[in-house]
Amino acid sequence: MKDDRRHPWRAGNRVQLLENGEAYYPRVLEIVNAAEKEIFVETFILFDDPVGKPFQQALIAAARRGCRVELTVDGYGSANLTPEFIGEMTSVGIQFHVYRPQPKVMGMRTNLFRRLHRKLIVVDGRIAFCGGINIAFDHVADFGPTSKQDYAVEVEGPIVRDIHRFVELSVAKSEAKQNRLKRWWQRRKQAIPEPEHASVGSVNAMFVIRDNERHHDDIERQYRLAIKSARSRIVIANAYFFPGWRLLRNLRDAARRGVDVTLILQGKPDMWYVKWVAENLYHYLMKAGVRIYEYCERPLHAKVAVIDDHWATVGSSNLDPLSLYLNLESNLVFRDAAFNAHLASRLRHLMQQCCREVQWDSIPHRDIRRQLFVFITYHLGRRFPAWAGWRPAHAQKQGIAAPDSRPPDDQRETPGSLQAQSAKH
Numbered sequence: 001m002k003d004d005r006r007h008p009w010r011a012g013n014r015v016q017l018l019e020n021g022e023a024y025y026p027r028v029l030e031i032v033n034a035a036e037k038e039i040f041v042e043t044f045i046l047f048d049d050p051v052g053k054p055f056q057q058a059l060i061a062a063a064r065r066g067c068r069v070e071l072t073v074d075g076y077g078s079a080n081l082t083p084e085f086i087g088e089m090t091s092v093g094i095q096f097h098v099y100r101p102q103p104k105v106m107g108m109r110t111n112l113f114r115r116l117h118r119k120l121i122v123v124d125g126r127i128a129f130c131g132g133i134n135i136a137f138d139h140v141a142d143f144g145p146t147s148k149q150d151y152a153v154e155v156e157g158p159i160v161r162d163i164h165r166f167v168e169l170s171v172a173k174s175e176a177k178q179n180r181l182k183r184w185w186q187r188r189k190q191a192i193p194e195p196e197h198a199s200v201g202s203v204n205a206m207f208v209i210r211d212n213e214r215h216h217d218d219i220e221r222q223y224r225l226a227i228k229s230a231r232s233r234i235v236i237a238n239a240y241f242f243p244g245w246r247l248l249r250n251l252r253d254a255a256r257r258g259v260d261v262t263l264i265l266q267g268k269p270d271m272w273y274v275k276w277v278a279e280n281l282y283h284y285l286m287k288a289g290v291r292i293y294e295y296c297e298r299p300l301h302a303k304v305a306v307i308d309d310h311w312a313t314v315g316s317s318n319l320d321p322l323s324l325y326l327n328l329e330s331n332l333v334f335r336d337a338a339f340n341a342h343l344a345s346r347l348r349h350l351m352q353q354c355c356r357e358v359q360w361d362s363i364p365h366r367d368i369r370r371q372l373f374v375f376i377t378y379h380l381g382r383r384f385p386a387w388a389g390w391r392p393a394h395a396q397k398q399g400i401a402a403p404d405s406r407p408p409d410d411q412r413e414t415p416g417s418l419q420a421q422s423a424k425h
Contacts, residue, residue: 006214006215006218007206007207007208007218007222007333008162008206009204009205009206009335010157010158010159010161010162010204010205010206010207011158011199011204012157012158012197012198012199012200012201012202012203013155013156013157013158013159013160013199013200013201013203013204013205014155014156014157014200014201014203015153015154015155015201015203015205015332015334015336015339016153016154016155017151017152017153017314017339017342017343017346018129018131018133018151018152018153018154019150019151019346020133020139020140020141020148020149020150020151021051021133021137021139021140021141021147021150022140022141024129024131024133024139024152025051025054025055025139025140027129027154028055028121028129029054029055029058031121031123031127031129031154032055032058032059032062032121032123033058033061033062034123035062035067035123035124036067036124037067037068037124037125038067038068038069038070038123038124038125039059039062039067039068039069039070039121039122039123039124040070040120040121040122040123040164040167040168040171041059041069041070041071041072041120041121042072042073042116042118042119042120042121042167042170043072043073043074043077043078043118043119043120043134043135044073044074044077044078044115044116044117044118044119044134044316045073045074045077045078045134045135045136046071046073046078046081046134046135046136047078047080047081047134047135047136047137048081048082048085049136049137050137050140051135051136051137051139051140052135052136052137055135056085056088056089059071059089059094060088060089060092060094063089063092063093063094064092069089069093069094069095070094070095070097070167070171071089071094071095071096071097072097072098072099072116072170072171072174073096073097073098073099073116074098074099074100074115074116074117075098075099075100075101075102075116076100076115077115077116077117077134078098095171097171097174099115099116099328100114100115100116114212114326114327114328115322115326115327115328116327116328117316117317117322117323117327117328117329118209118316118328118329118330119131119132119133119134119152119316119330120163120166120167120330122160122163122164122167125160125161125164126156126160126197127154127155127156127160128154128155128156128159128160128163128164129152129153129154129155130152130153130155130163130207130314130315130316130330130331130332131150131151131152131153131303131314131315131316132150132151132152132239132301132302132303132304132314132315132316133150133151133152133301139301145298146270146298146299147298147299148270148298148299148300148301149295149297149298149299149300149301149302149350149354150301150302151302151303151304151314151343151346152314153314153332155205155332156200156201157197157198157199157200157201157203157205158197158199159205159206159207159332160197161197162207163207166207166209166330202336202338203334203335203336203339204334204335204336205332205333205334205335206222206332206333206334207330207331207332208222208315208330208331208332208333209328209329209330209331210317210323210324210327210328210329210330211328212326212328216325217324219315219317219323219324219329219331220243220244220246220247220319220324222313222331222333223247223305223313223319224246224247224250226305226307226311226313226333227247227250227251227254227307228250228253228254230254230259230307230308231259231308232259232260232308232309233259233260233261233262233306233307233308234251234254234259234260234261234262234305234306234307235262235263235264235305235306235307235344235347236262236263236264236304236305236319237263237264237265237295237300237302237303237304237305237347237350238263238264238265238302238303238304238305238318238319239265239266239274239299239300239301239302239303239318240266240274240318240319240320240322240323241263241265241266241278241281241318241319241320242277242278242281242319242320242321243319243320243324244324247319248281248284248285251263251285251288251290252284252285252288252290253288255285255288255289255290256288256289260291261285261289261290261291262290262291262292262293262351263285263290263291263292263293264293264294264295264300264302264347264350264351264355265278265292265293265294265295265300266278266294266295266299266300267294267295267296267300267355267356268295268296268297268298268299268300269299269300270299270301275294279363279364280364280373282358282363282364283363286358286360286363291357292357292358293351293355293356293357293358294355294356294358295350295354295355296354296355296356297354303315303316303317303318303319303323303331304343304347306340306343306344306347308340309337309340309341310335310336310337310340311333311334311335311340312333312334312336312339312340312343312344313331313332313333313334314331314332314334314343315329315330315331315332316329316330316331317329317330317331
């Protein structure tokens with residue numbers, strides 16, 4: 001399989017699978033509480049709730065003991081944070097960034113597209129977390145029947161250098177936008193630490209992103225490369241499954257050549273349209289021999305896959321138009337037999353204990369209305385990035401919340417101060 005030079009493989013890593021908030025949050029808090037120098041966080045959702053509040057307090061404690069703390073949230077996913085919640089952090093020196101902050105219009109959020117959907121945490125440039133789990137109580141079973149089933153990974157080793165460099169550059173871009181009016185000789189250059197990362201394990205890992213600049217389809221490409229080279233099995237668990245025709249065709253062709261192709265999708269969705277949209281693809285896939293399981297215990301929020309005996313991925317990217325063509329996403333891809341086997345066993349447990357297999361006679365009838373919807377939606381999804389919003393799809397607006405600060409004049413059209421933005425929510 002041909003590798004992408006933009007995303008090199010790094011050998012010598014350690015990886016640990018973290019399933020749901022019960023495993024993820026205690027481990028994240030343990031590492032954050034032990035931080036000595038710096039903490040970078042990117043998350044789609046941060047809520048002031050029984051999970052978000054302890055996380056906020058851990059970041060505040062880290063800042064008070066001298067750590068640099070950079071926290072970035074999405075302006076849509078974290079729109080309802082209060083000025084008080086944010087102020088507690090900025091008052092101790094935490095840099096609070098918001099991606100595409102926009103005020104509500106008639107009580108409705110307007111920044112629907114091109115979201116910061118990544119979930120990344122890097123501590124001291126040494127340990128990183130990546131996956132689909134937000135900082136919110138609804139990823140814990142105690143939340144109730146609508147709590148989410150999801151996955152993340154903790155990694156240590158040379159791959160952390162790639163993740164650390166990426167989040168550092170993301171912050172540097174944000175700061176550069178704040179300083180864009182300065183003359184070039186007045187601008188502060190951002191020093192990117194390059195710590196040495198010794199081999200700590202046997203896992204080969206690749207950090208892959210999707211953005212609206214140079215990495216439009218990098219995550220989808222990694223999926224397609226792995227699917228096209230598959231020889232024995234493909235298991236994909238994905239919450240919002242509505243990929244492009246190329247990936248669907250790759251899955252169909254794999255099944256036709258004898259690969260055991262299995263999809264785990266939502267059977268009890270958190271949004272009404274999710275299952276209806278995915279069902280439009282069942283006939284096309286199952287006719288080729290793809291097996292489809294619907295997870296029916298609670299909403300499935302997973303974005304993971306295993307292919308053959310070595311390849312696996314865990315990340316934030318769904319296989320739908322928002323994630324594949326609009327959002328900012330990140331996945332880790334692994335080549336390791338032990339991790340592949342462990343993730344595969346957890347997915348097999350999910351299928352056996354919490355899923356029902358879709359049978360041919362239960363597939364919804366493909367009437368003209370459904371077929372027309374599929375055709376229009378696919379072509380719209382492919383071209384929508386260039387049409388969405390008043391500005392080009394590549395525009396990235398990010399503000400910084402800081403005590404008693406205001407954004408520069410050229411950024412006030414989308415409030416750079418999250419305190420001011422949150423007051424309108």
